[in-house]
Amino acid sequence: MFRIFTDRHGKPVCNSLKKTVQRVGALVFPDMCLNCRALLPVSKEPDFSEPAFFCAECRARGLPAFEPPYCRICGHMFDTGDTHVCETCLTDPPVVHRVRAALAYQGLVPEIVPLFKYHARLSLTPFFDSLMFNALDRYFRDTEIHWIVPVPLHPKKLRQRGFNQSLLLVRRLYDTYERHYGARPGWQVDASVLKRVRYTHSQTGLDIAARKNNLKNAFQVPDPARVKNAGILLVDDVYTTGATSNEAARALLAGGAVRVDVLVLARA
Ligand SMILES: O=P(O)(O)OC[C@H]1O[C@H](OP(=O)(O)OP(=O)(O)O)[C@H](O)[C@@H]1O
Numbered sequence: 001m002f003r004i005f006t007d008r009h010g011k012p013v014c015n016s017l018k019k020t021v022q023r024v025g026a027l028v029f030p031d032m033c034l035n036c037r038a039l040l041p042v043s044k045e046p047d048f049s050e051p052a053f054f055c056a057e058c059r060a061r062g063l064p065a066f067e068p069p070y071c072r073i074c075g076h077m078f079d080t081g082d083t084h085v086c087e088t089c090l091t092d093p094p095v096v097h098r099v100r101a102a103l104a105y106q107g108l109v110p111e112i113v114p115l116f117k118y119h120a121r122l123s124l125t126p127f128f129d130s131l132m133f134n135a136l137d138r139y140f141r142d143t144e145i146h147w148i149v150p151v152p153l154h155p156k157k158l159r160q161r162g163f164n165q166s167l168l169l170v171r172r173l174y175d176t177y178e179r180h181y182g183a184r185p186g187w188q189v190d191a192s193v194l195k196r197v198r199y200t201h202s203q204t205g206l207d208i209a210a211r212k213n214n215l216k217n218a219f220q221v222p223d224p225a226r227v228k229n230a231g232i233l234l235v236d237d238v239y240t241t242g243a244t245s246n247e248a249a250r251a252l253l254a255g256g257a258v259r260v261d262v263l264v265l266a267r268a
């Protein structure tokens with residue numbers, strides 16, 4: 001009677017069925033490279049635990065991980081040497097406690113991040129999800145965090161864009177953590193902890209002084225009681241000069257937070 005549950009190779013029939021459905025699905029809806037949209041070859045043995053995401057050509061252009069050596073504080077990546085505190089952080093320490101990232105803003109990254117946020121290529125989200133969880137786990141496992149807070153957009157920009165890219169980067173973290181550890185994390189993701197109260201034009205193309213000026217007083221904490229004595233992990237898509245994250249951190253610390261760390265998808 002148990003024969004009906006195994007195929008002719010003795011493997012459980014639900015596995016073969018699942019694979020067949022996946023293969024037919026891949027023929028009807030073939031996977032495309034998330035960057036150039038070239039069709040990805042259908043693998044004979046599809047490993048759905050590790051989707052391909054990019055074609056070989058785009059992958060070859062590089063998706064460099066954020067890796068040492070980097071500045072212990074701002075996460076600026078060095079070409080050589082050891083991890084240490086950079087000159088800028090020594091002379092003019094940032095407001096944020098430390099900055100870590102999933103990727104370096106190099107290779108294919110400066111193409112896919114704008115595709116994601118300016119052209120709504122939201123099919124990139126599952127790829128970013130796993131990178132964000134791995135970076136969170138790697139760099140902040142031992143940090144006391146109460147709130148994970150995506151950098152908010154001004155309501156006008158949110159209307160124009162239709163989504164907050166930073167919120168998309170954190171949306172699945174809680175579930176992924178629970179699945180991975182079989183327990184609830186000590187933190188919660190909350191996008192309402194911080195508000196953007198001033199509309200700002202994009203930082204792209206501005207120098208550091210102009211970026212700082214652009215962001216001045218852009219953020220507010222609506223309910224300081226929620227951040228009082230809390231450790232905060234701020235999440236954004238990119239950290240370039242740090243003007244955005246540091247201005248956001250200023251508001252959180254003024255509201256009573258004890259520490260603001262930063263996790264970004266890519267460190268420029
Ligand atoms: O570290 P910084 O020098 O501040 O640069 C990084 C910031 O710049 C980008 O946003 P931007 O303000 O350009 O708005 P956008 O979302 O419209 O691109 C990005 O999303 C970060 O928030």
Ligand SMILES: NC(=O)CC[C@H](N)C(=O)O
Pocket residue numbers: 110202203204205206238239240241268
């Ligand atoms: N706005 C950003 O910081 C994204 C990085 C962009 N390449 C820039 O430096 O202008």
